[in-house]
Each structure stands twice: as C-alpha cells, then as structure tokens.
Amino acid sequence: MSDTAAIPSAIPATLAPLTTVRDLIRWGASEFNRHGLVFGHGTDNALDEAFHLVLSSLKLPFDLPAVYLETHLAEDERATALNLLRQRVETRKPAPYLTGISYFCGLEFEVDERALVPRSPIGEMIEAQFQPWLPRDPETILDLCSGSGCIGIAAAFAFPEATVDLAEIDDGALDVMARNIIRHHVKDRVRPVVGDLFAPVGKKRYDLIVSNPPYVPTAEWAALAPEFQHEPKRALEAGADGMDIVERILNDAPTYLTDHGVLICEIGGSDDEFEARFPGIPVAWPEFDKGGDGVFVITREELSEWLRARKRRK
Incomplete structure (x- = not known):
C-alpha cells in the first residue's frame, strides 16, 4: 500500500x-x-x-x-x-x-529511497564549470559513487563535448541513474559503469574525477534525524571516522587521472576527520555562495607527490 x-x-x-x-x-x-x-x-x-x-x-x-x-x-x-x-x-x-522529483543545477531528476537526494554543493562548481580549478575543459569525466547520476549528468550539460562515466555499485541506485540518463537524453555521452569504485573503468584515465562518496562516521550516522535515515545507509556511512572510502579514492585516483587531471571530492562536515587521517595533504577548499562546504580539490600531481611522501614516512 x-x-x-x-x-x-x-x-x-x-x-x-x-x-x-x-x-x-x-x-x-x-x-x-x-x-x-x-x-x-x-x-x-x-x-x-x-x-x-x-x-x-x-x-x-x-x-x-x-x-x-x-x-x-x-x-x-x-x-x-x-x-x-x-x-x-x-x-x-x-x-x-x-x-519523486529533485532539482539539481537547474535540472529535474527522478529520485527515490534507493539513492541520495541530490543536494551537493558541487552543483555550484558545475554551474561555474569548475573554475578556477580546471586548467582546461575536460574531455573525460568520472562521477564516482554516482547514485542518481545527478553530478555526472549535470557535468555533461556543463561540458557538452565531454564523455562522462557514472560509477556505482548499488543495483537500486543504478536503476534510478538509468532513468535519469534516459530522462535527460544523454545516453550518447553518459554511461553507467558498474562496480566498486575504480574497478569497472579498466585503464581509462580522466581529466576530472568528481565524487560525493560515503563519508559519515558510523556513530554520527546512527544519530541522524529520521529524514536522513530514509536515505540509503550504504551511500552515507563509511566507518569509524567516515574516511574509509575517501582513503581508497585518494590512494587510487592518480592511476585514473590524466597528467593534468583534477580530483574533486565532497566530505561534508567530516573535515576534522579528514585532516586527522590525512595530515598535510595539500588540498584546496572552495567557498560556496549558495551554502554548503566540505569539498576539496587536488591535482593529480599534488596527490601523487603527497602519496609518495606519505609512503616514505611509513
């Protein structure tokens, strides 16, 4: 009923x-x-x-x-x-x-309880074509942990010459995503890739990797208001400090970024946990006019250098 x-x-x-x-x-x-x-x-x-x-x-x-x-x-x-x-x-x-409808970057998306409600501050960055963070318009974009597909599809509208991969592992979210790809008539440039993080993309490299991954600490997730508990736990909760998925993304992203590629990732209010787990990482934190925070930007070169230094310290 x-x-x-x-x-x-x-x-x-x-x-x-x-x-x-x-x-x-x-x-x-x-x-x-x-x-x-x-x-x-x-x-x-x-x-x-x-x-x-x-x-x-x-x-x-x-x-x-x-x-x-x-x-x-x-x-x-x-x-x-x-x-x-x-x-x-x-x-x-x-x-x-x-x-059954949510709005993101001026676009209408279908949504249900199998995927997060679109609301990322990354939307403001998309509307500004990720300036001043990108050295040039990206030809290849990966939306990692894509959910409904809203970030990747909106990026496809922002960069009409780019191809976009939407990486997602959850079957329910993939069904929502598929409906949104059809809804926005972007099937020729936007494709779902099914699997765990970077696993399904093979050896492909991207000018831009953008992600809104799970980043909520377990205890914080358990205390969320009922409205947020209706969203899929798998898309929110990510270990004791919320950084389990983020660490995997940081470790592997250089392999999948082009030489001048950029990683943009949302971690919401978990910036303290981020800085505690990844001390000294040279990320930039964009400021948003429309509200929201907790998004970091790092180039492939910066990330690779930091990872090498981190490995030497261990």
Missing part, C-alpha cells in the same frame, strides 16, 4: 477554513514546525518545504505569480495537497522522496 493510500483523504471540519493555496502553505509550515521536522533535502525551513509540497501536489510551477496563492482550490485539489503535507509529518520522509 502506498503512503498516499495509507493516509485518509477525508478532511476534518477543523481544516475547513483552509481554502486557498496560501492557507495550505501556512498550515503545512506550522505543522512541520510543531512536529519538529528536519530539513536539508532541497529546502532549509518549514515554509519553503510546505510551499514546495503544495505546489508540487497541484502540478504548478514554483515561480507561480503571487496572485495565484489566493486562489480557492477544488475539493480534490485540497485533499491531495493536505495528504501530501500529512505524509511529510507522519513518515518523516524528505520531500523529494514524496514527490
């Missing part, structure tokens, strides 16, 4: 005064705050979340002229919107899992 079917559509008399789009948004935001919901999957506050869900339920654009917020809804429209708002409260699922 779907979540929609599980929640009664009958509207209590106490909600009868809720007749306009604005009424439903205001009520939804109040309910979200009253129940202590947590945000961070496309919105960062109750009002924006309610706006997103109500407009989605009505199949209306998010840039709807303000005058339409005062329109009165048909009874079936009102019931649909209220049920979606209730699902958000009762299931604690992130809004994109309820609507």
Whole structure:
C-alpha cells in the first residue's frame, strides 16, 4: 500500500477554513514546525518545504505569480495537497522522496529511497564549470559513487563535448541513474559503469574525477534525524571516522587521472576527520555562495607527490 493510500483523504471540519493555496502553505509550515521536522533535502525551513509540497501536489510551477496563492482550490485539489503535507509529518520522509522529483543545477531528476537526494554543493562548481580549478575543459569525466547520476549528468550539460562515466555499485541506485540518463537524453555521452569504485573503468584515465562518496562516521550516522535515515545507509556511512572510502579514492585516483587531471571530492562536515587521517595533504577548499562546504580539490600531481611522501614516512 502506498503512503498516499495509507493516509485518509477525508478532511476534518477543523481544516475547513483552509481554502486557498496560501492557507495550505501556512498550515503545512506550522505543522512541520510543531512536529519538529528536519530539513536539508532541497529546502532549509518549514515554509519553503510546505510551499514546495503544495505546489508540487497541484502540478504548478514554483515561480507561480503571487496572485495565484489566493486562489480557492477544488475539493480534490485540497485533499491531495493536505495528504501530501500529512505524509511529510507522519513518515518523516524528505520531500523529494514524496514527490519523486529533485532539482539539481537547474535540472529535474527522478529520485527515490534507493539513492541520495541530490543536494551537493558541487552543483555550484558545475554551474561555474569548475573554475578556477580546471586548467582546461575536460574531455573525460568520472562521477564516482554516482547514485542518481545527478553530478555526472549535470557535468555533461556543463561540458557538452565531454564523455562522462557514472560509477556505482548499488543495483537500486543504478536503476534510478538509468532513468535519469534516459530522462535527460544523454545516453550518447553518459554511461553507467558498474562496480566498486575504480574497478569497472579498466585503464581509462580522466581529466576530472568528481565524487560525493560515503563519508559519515558510523556513530554520527546512527544519530541522524529520521529524514536522513530514509536515505540509503550504504551511500552515507563509511566507518569509524567516515574516511574509509575517501582513503581508497585518494590512494587510487592518480592511476585514473590524466597528467593534468583534477580530483574533486565532497566530505561534508567530516573535515576534522579528514585532516586527522590525512595530515598535510595539500588540498584546496572552495567557498560556496549558495551554502554548503566540505569539498576539496587536488591535482593529480599534488596527490601523487603527497602519496609518495606519505609512503616514505611509513
């Protein structure tokens, strides 16, 4: 039984005064705050979340002229919107899992609980074509731990002459990714490669490797809010300090980068764990205008030199 079917559509008399789009948004935001919901999957506050869900339920654009917020809804429209708002409260699922759609770099992606909700600050770097970090436009790009494919597909739009490989091991995420490749008509330049990290790419080398790998320490993952617990654990949790997958990426990336290649990797709030595990690594930390942090940049040359020095110290 779907979540929609599980929640009664009958509207209590106490909600009868809720007749306009604005009424439903205001009520939804109040309910979200009253129940202590947590945000961070496309919105960062109750009002924006309610706006997103109500407009989605009505199949209306998010840039709807303000005058339409005062329109009165048909009874079936009102019931649909209220049920979606209730699902958000009762299931604690992130809004994109309820609507089936998430937005990243101005593109619409299909998403469900088999893949992370797209929200990486790497999106801002893609919109800037990774400047000033790339010496030239990449011809080959690898999106490592690709999930829904949002980073790699968005990069394909940013660099229309590039070919992009999306590396992923999880069958469910691969199914979501495949739907997004078809949705965006990029099958001729974007391909999934199935396997563990670099294993499926063979001897291919890339001008750019970009990754949002699992990086959440185990104890921190266990304490996450219910909204984040709905996301696949495999895409989040990565050992006692969260750096298990990141270390594998750092060790192997030079083999798969071209001579002037660049590695860009997100580690979120695990920067302290990163610096403790990899002291002295010469990474750059981009600053973001739209929020977010915890993304590092390192060239193949810098990474190779650091790895050699690290090996000598051991």
